[in-house]
Amino acid sequence: MSTETTLSQVPHVGYLQLGVRPHLVANECTQCKARYFDRRNACASCFGSDFVKVDIPTEGVVRSFTIVTFASPGIPVPFVASIVDCGGTSVRGNIINCEPTPEKVHLGMKVRLATFTMGADDNGVEAIGFGFEPL
Amino acid sequence: MAADDIYILGITMTKFGKHPDKDTVDLAAEAAMGALKDAQVSMGDMGILAAGCLMGQGSIGQQIQKQIGQTGIPVFNVSNACATGATALRTAVMAIKAGECDMGLAVGVEKLAGVGLLGARPAQATKEWTPSGRFGAVAGTDGRIGTDNMPGTFAQVGMEYGHKYGGATFELFARIAEKNHAHSTLNPLAAYTKRMTLEEIMNDVMIAYPNTRSMCSANCDGGAAAVVVSGAKLRTLSKEQQRRAVKVSASVLTSDPYQEACQVLPDVNTLTRNAAKKAYEQAGVSPEDLDLVELHDCFATAELVHYDNLMLCPEGGAVDFFNSGATWRDGSTPVNVSGGLESKGHPIAATGIANIWEICHHLRGEAGDRQIEGAKVGLAHVIGLASACGVHILEKSAL
Numbered sequence A: 001m002s003t004e005t006t007l008s009q010v011p012h013v014g015y016l017q018l019g020v021r022p023h024l025v026a027n028e029c030t031q032c033k034a035r036y037f038d039r040r041n042a043c044a045s046c047f048g049s050d051f052v053k054v055d056i057p058t059e060g061v062v063r064s065f066t067i068v069t070f071a072s073p074g075i076p077v078p079f080v081a082s083i084v085d086c087g088g089t090s091v092r093g094n095i096i097n098c099e100p101t102p103e104k105v106h107l108g109m110k111v112r113l114a115t116f117t118m119g120a121d122d123n124g125v126e127a128i129g130f131g132f133e134p135l
Numbered sequence B: 001m002a003a004d005d006i007y008i009l010g011i012t013m014t015k016f017g018k019h020p021d022k023d024t025v026d027l028a029a030e031a032a033m034g035a036l037k038d039a040q041v042s043m044g045d046m047g048i049l050a051a052g053c054l055m056g057q058g059s060i061g062q063q064i065q066k067q068i069g070q071t072g073i074p075v076f077n078v079s080n081a082c083a084t085g086a087t088a089l090r091t092a093v094m095a096i097k098a099g100e101c102d103m104g105l106a107v108g109v110e111k112l113a114g115v116g117l118l119g120a121r122p123a124q125a126t127k128e129w130t131p132s133g134r135f136g137a138v139a140g141t142d143g144r145i146g147t148d149n150m151p152g153t154f155a156q157v158g159m160e161y162g163h164k165y166g167g168a169t170f171e172l173f174a175r176i177a178e179k180n181h182a183h184s185t186l187n188p189l190a191a192y193t194k195r196m197t198l199e200e201i202m203n204d205v206m207i208a209y210p211n212t213r214s215m216c217s218a219n220c221d222g223g224a225a226a227v228v229v230s231g232a233k234l235r236t237l238s239k240e241q242q243r244r245a246v247k248v249s250a251s252v253l254t255s256d257p258y259q260e261a262c263q264v265l266p267d268v269n270t271l272t273r274n275a276a277k278k279a280y281e282q283a284g285v286s287p288e289d290l291d292l293v294e295l296h297d298c299f300a301t302a303e304l305v306h307y308d309n310l311m312l313c314p315e316g317g318a319v320d321f322f323n324s325g326a327t328w329r330d331g332s333t334p335v336n337v338s339g340g341l342e343s344k345g346h347p348i349a350a351t352g353i354a355n356i357w358e359i360c361h362h363l364r365g366e367a368g369d370r371q372i373e374g375a376k377v378g379l380a381h382v383i384g385l386a387s388a389c390g391v392h393i394l395e396k397s398a399l
């Protein structure tokens, strides 16, 4: 067991930065500014190989969504999957803290990043997930 | 016919639906034998075999040979998601264009009846949060950070179009499915041939809003195969073979070029538009020249965006275009008169050849009750996520 297990929280994904103001972090190509949430050997857009970490704005606009009512076993439904435009960077995330109906969720809706607990593991470490909630 | 032109000499599809007594090799062999018979040639005439079965073990081509004829020719087993069949055909076309041979066989087959949701993987259970994978995720992301399933992905594709241009309502998407189900009633090879009312479609089980079950492609079994031939070789064949041959005026395959959002939500638009542009150029035809189109309606929400991507309507005009009635079988640009993937069915690797079969059937004037009268030019489109897009433009023989 490593010393990391004494940390009380881990982010669901590596690109979620926890802390007082949780936000997403992307790898940005220094040459063309294309952004990636996972690691790249070279930029898919310009083939450059230098990247820097950049913070993604936490507020955005719902560019597309779907309300999934039929999913793989173990995935709670319904949930709202969406694509949020965060200041020009497209982000994938669920719409949370909002009734999952076409009456409550709409295209162009303004949202902000919000976090939630995914529960603790056997070592007492809590995983923190993120989604977007209506502003 | 120019010597370097490519023609479809024979083509067939099996009945799509449930084939509990046949395995993929049986279905592929049935399709291949059908195409050879339709072409009035034999395995001995083939210089190349390209075949695909997405869920298969990777040697479907050799398995087909053992079933219908082992002649030692090169075999290409191809895999390109839902564009696998089109990729097999494109491979055979390229071999002929390269001068490696003058005749080739392309086969696509799949057994999917009873398979559940496409693209779904079981969620993982965790006792210790351990980051893994490319996103350093401590738990599965499907369902927690958006959706990985196909109905949800393509729902977002359609909704994104609505966000950009407006007018894309649940009812509009349901009416696209209504059209395709209506068309399917004339296709005896379709998996489902039941006309459905708008109310039935909208009240069907919701899978991923706005796609209900009857707005999703039907998982089923099926095979399709085509024999392609060079113009030079076709000249040496019978008048009957020449008359029924269908010219492949364009054969294009693209992948998705980088776009800002393409790695967050698959961009099915840019590569389709690129493929269409290139195909119209290659064929020297314009969208207005098309007498019918078979496009990849894996979901009703996808059909809408492809009207635009294939340039059947002005940019941003897909909703008005559909509302005009243009894409019904009696409209100006009939789309998916086969019933489309929503009712004809979608045995993945077979789809990219089956839609070409549909076009050929009309161009040869052999489509029976659902014949589009006087059809001379048609376009077949498929797209597989990741992504790959195949566009073929086909023209009636000049004879």
Ligand SMILES: [Zn+2]
Residues within 6 Å of the ligand: A029, A030, A031, A032, A033, A034, A043, A044, A045, A046, A047, A048
């Ligand atoms: Zn770059």
